[in-house]
Amino acid sequence: MKKFLAAIAMTALAATSVNAATILVGTDAGYAPYEYKDPQTNEIVGFDIDLIKAIAKATGNEAKIQNMQFAGIIPALQSNMIDVAAAGMTITPERQKQVTFSDPYYDVGxxxxxxxxxxxxxxxxxxxxxxxxxxxxxxxxxxxxxxxxxxxxxxxxxxxxxxxxxxxxxxxxxxxxxxxxxxxxxxxxxxxxxxxxPHLYTHKQNGFAMAKGNEKMHKIINTGLKTIKENGEYDKIYEKWFGKKPEKK
Incomplete structure (x- = not known):
């Protein structure tokens, strides 16, 4: 019986692996605490990184992080070198002409x-x-x-x-x-x-960016973001990086 259950588990795991997709995520790891290299491990970490990984996991996918210069991220999206940008990117009218944004995930102070x-x-x-x-x-x-x-x-x-x-x-x-x-x-x-x-000049929102016309990826990111907000994972990540829970609206 144990062998039978183990076989079922292995089959399910294999099926999950086959169906899971790798989401190529572009970031600029020099913008702490959103994304930066941990000086101890040299691993790319941060608020955005934890979020996009959680979003990928919530939708049965896996996020692969690629470090690049910020100025090259939008061109990388437009040429399909990456699927998503997770780079502390503020949603602006100028950028919306070039890429599609997810639902906002963070209110920039x-x-x-x-x-x-x-x-x-x-x-x-x-x-x-x-x-x-x-x-x-x-x-x-x-x-x-x-x-x-x-x-x-x-x-x-x-x-x-x-x-x-x-x-x-x-x-x-x-x-x-x-x-x-x-x-x-x-x-x-x-x-x-x-x-x-001590003066704030703008109040903006950050979003994950994708190439225009990439409706499939847009749906994946928004679905995953909604899921982690509803199951409490978003709050945990937010508190980890900002030391407090997000304000409820």
Whole structure:
């Protein structure tokens, strides 16, 4: 009887393996706590990574994570090199012209301005950056916002950490970046030279991105996201990375 049950279990496992699909997920592992490389294991971890893996599992699939530069993620989607982008990507009208987004999975607190501690009284508002050098990650919403500042010169980098280093060395006057990313960076680097200007410039939502027309993948991601929100897995992941449960709406 035990052998018979074991055989059934093995058959079921094999069938699951055959039916399961590998979802190729593109990310930029330099945007903690959404996605980054664990310094101890060199494994790509983060809020987005846990979410997309949970979504894949909930739909009987498996997520394979591929690290790439943020600026190359949308082209990779458009050329079908990857199926989904899980990269702290804010849903914007400009990006919606290029890709399709899932239902929002995270409310971004907003973009903030990070400045050198010695300039905290000098730069308090966006207008103070007119004609100045402003740092941001290539292709980010921070970079888009920087372009709206009159006569400002955008200094763009592949990684957010590089932008912060440029700020410390005096290569720019401010970094425009996600509030949570900055708080995580400052907390884990014990950084004293960089401070946040306490003002939120936008309120946006993050979504997983897919190529336009990929209705099958769009359905998989939204179905999985709905499932993990209903079964409590989303709340567990959220609390793991942000230290609190998400606010219920």
């Amino acid at each position: 907003g973009l903030i301005m990070a400045v050198h501690a010695k300039n905290v009284d000098k730069y308090k508002h966006m207008n103070d950056l007119e004609g100045k050098r402003v740092c941001a990650q290539i292709g980010s919403t921070g970079a888009l916002l920087a372009k709206e500042i009159k006569d400002a010169k955008l200094v763009a980098f592949d990684q957010t950490g590089e932008a912060f280093m440029e700020l410390k060395m005096g290569g720019c006057e401010a970094v425009l970046v996600d509030k949570i990313v900055t708080e995580f960076y400052l907390a884990h680097k014990a950084e004293k030279d960089i401070v946040l200007v």
